[in-house]
Amino acid sequence: MKPRSVPLLMAAALAVGACTSIPSGPSVMVLPGSNKTFDQFLGDDHNCRQFALGQFGGVSSQQASSTAAVSSSAVGPSYSGDSGYGAQYQYDAAYIQCMYAHGHRVPVYGQMIAAPPATPPANYKPAFPPPAPQGHTP
Template sequence: MKPRSVPLLMAAALVVAACTAIPSGPSVIALPGSTKTFDQFRSDDHDCRQFALGQVGGVNSQQASNTAAVSSSAVGPSHSSDSGYGAQYQYDAAYIQCMYARGHRVPVYGQMLAAPPATPPANYKPYSPPPVPKGYAP
């Protein structure tokens, strides 16, 4: 192998490794639903994190224990996303969907619309100061 190709291979390996990062958790916040206890929220949060991890190609704790029991050699998880950002976006979307389906409050993205201005009463006349007299200089 040529001495010049070793650094190139190492750089390529780093780029590939950086592109396949599995999210460690959601980058969005969810709040307990109004009819949910905190314990229900914690349980649902755990379940939804596992669900979201499975959606981006990671393995949950149950799958990891099954794999360890079957095989002593570990094989890295496959990744359905081509970048860390894409994986995080997919993870967040799956997490939000899961938490919303279980009745919790989740962020909603979109444009904020202001309320239309109130209509003034029919007899309303805006104040306008009298005109300045001619030849008057302040």
């Protein structure tokens, strides 16, 4: 490999890595919990977005604009993931965990399986007999 191509290759890798951006928000839908008001939901949503950003070293736009001195953490995240997808996945996971911990309804991944109908215990006796089946009588 030529000595000139090494710096060029490093610059290209840095440019591609710089394209990874901080997620602007969750890509999942979370609904308010049963006993939560919408104002509580909005407050928890704000707190959990901040929590999710902090989980991988990102800073919010408010934090970046309020910082007087420009530092490397204000310019971009310290997250060393390999793609924007990895950053979004980590953000969503932290956001879902936080919202679930605050009592909100979060998405559940997996296949829903219907439970078999419950059978009554062997010693069960109904208070009244079941109705006769409807249909043709001979």
